[in-house]
Amino acid sequence: MRYAEITGWGKCVPPSVLSNTDLEELTDTTDEWITTRTGIKERRIANVNVSDMAVVASRHALAAAGLEATDIDLIVLATCTADVVIPSAASLVQAKLGATNAAVFDLNAACSGWIYALNVGTQMVRGGGHKKVLVIGAEKLSHLLDFTDRGTAVLFGDGAGAVVLEATDEPVGVQSVEIGTDGSVAGILCVPGVGTAGNRYQGDPSEYAIHMDGPEVFRRAVTAMGEASSRVVEQAGLSVEDVDLLIPHQANIRIIDATARKLKLAPEKVFVNIASYGNTSAATIPIALTEAIDEGKVTPGANLVFAAFGAGLTWAAAVVRWGARVKPLGLSDAHLPSVEKTAMELLESNVAFYGDGRRSE
Numbered sequence: 001m002r003y004a005e006i007t008g009w010g011k012c013v014p015p016s017v018l019s020n021t022d023l024e025e026l027t028d029t030t031d032e033w034i035t036t037r038t039g040i041k042e043r044r045i046a047n048v049n050v051s052d053m054a055v056v057a058s059r060h061a062l063a064a065a066g067l068e069a070t071d072i073d074l075i076v077l078a079t080c081t082a083d084v085v086i087p088s089a090a091s092l093v094q095a096k097l098g099a100t101n102a103a104v105f106d107l108n109a110a111c112s113g114w115i116y117a118l119n120v121g122t123q124m125v126r127g128g129g130h131k132k133v134l135v136i137g138a139e140k141l142s143h144l145l146d147f148t149d150r151g152t153a154v155l156f157g158d159g160a161g162a163v164v165l166e167a168t169d170e171p172v173g174v175q176s177v178e179i180g181t182d183g184s185v186a187g188i189l190c191v192p193g194v195g196t197a198g199n200r201y202q203g204d205p206s207e208y209a210i211h212m213d214g215p216e217v218f219r220r221a222v223t224a225m226g227e228a229s230s231r232v233v234e235q236a237g238l239s240v241e242d243v244d245l246l247i248p249h250q251a252n253i254r255i256i257d258a259t260a261r262k263l264k265l266a267p268e269k270v271f272v273n274i275a276s277y278g279n280t281s282a283a284t285i286p287i288a289l290t291e292a293i294d295e296g297k298v299t300p301g302a303n304l305v306f307a308a309f310g311a312g313l314t315w316a317a318a319v320v321r322w323g324a325r326v327k328p329l330g331l332s333d334a335h336l337p338s339v340e341k342t343a344m345e346l347l348e349s350n351v352a353f354y355g356d357g358r359r360s361e
């Protein structure tokens with residue numbers, strides 16, 4: 001039987017930091033409210049595009065796996081904020097990496113996208129058609145935010161994470177997985193005006209930003225992430241005691257805590273980095289995985305649980321058994337170009353576009 005092992009991992013977070021205190025200047029909020037209601041203290045704002053962050057994360061993942069870009073035969077890039085509509089961001093990544101032997105495509109399942117992509121990459125390896133796959137999650141959510149809307153501006157950030165999957169006979173990698181969607185309620189988290197449905201000649205500026213019914217999304221996220229996590233643990237033939245680390249989508253600390261409670265997991269078995277980056281959508285889990293490995297929290301043979309929820313409304317969960325190696329085979333010095341502007345300066349045109357209307361709903 002063929003399996004798909006995660007052999008490389010990497011992340012890219014842009015250098016410009018937007019703190020909660022900065023946000024107090026942009027919209028009607030406070031550091032105290034954001035910290036207690038979400039667990040977020042700061043987030044990153046990109047001055048580059050999604051493909052640029054994806055390339056840096058991928059270079060780190062390739063180095064960790066000891067591979068060259070030309071070794072990769074498939075790239076699946078989970079994103080809902082591709083640089084442009086045509087071509088795919090994955091195609092830009094392929095060119096920048098020089099991954100000339102890879103077939104590539106984007107996958108949009110919003111915040112659940114990276115687990116969807118992990119599932120697709122795993123199945124492509126298991127099916128025998130591909131041997132070395134890059135699975136990337138990369139997002140520039142700041143582009144889709146109205147920074148005067150406190151209901152959304154405080155939650156999201158930019159970043160990228162990537163892993164390399166390689167074919168193996170060892171029973172490692174994805175052990176069980178669930179992906180699901182309820183499109184009938186997709187309107188509670190959407191960007192109505194970006195895409196062919198938007199009125200490109202007379203668009204209302206607010207249509208270019210994320211619209212969200214926060215409490216309803218919260219309620220559904222808690223249910224879907226908790227239940228899907230429990231099911232994949234059971235499907236993998238594991239009990240809760242066998243789970244070594246839950247690496248959940250980082251949307252809100254209260255959603256993470258509720259998911260952990262549902263699984264009856266102790267806090268030390270849950271990886272949380274939401275304070276530093278906020279919700280980077282499809283990038284949260286591969287960024288968190290990379291940091292968990294760097295911090296020594298992923299041990300050889302560990303049983304990891306990933307769980308996510310996002311626009312669509314999508315959800316996903318997976319059990320991954322880690323292989324024998326937790327050290328990178330090599331290191332890369334890839335990084336984004338330095339940026340002169342602060343995060344607040346990068347957002348000047350956003351704030352000018354949306355005005356100082358201080359939208360609060």
Ligand code: COA
Nearest residue numbers: 028029030033111150151154214215217218251252309310
């Ligand atoms: N700063 C200060 N006050 C805020 C605020 C902010 N950024 N956002 C909302 N409020 C206010 C509300 O206006 C409301 O005031 P009121 O009681 O006077 O009416 C109060 O805080 C409570 O608002 P509510 O929306 O009920 O708060 P909440 O506890 O549900 O938290 C979210 C709001 C958005 C943080 C929370 O619902 C959430 O995280 N939802 C999930 C969002 C998400 O993760 N989306 C992506 C999915 S991948």
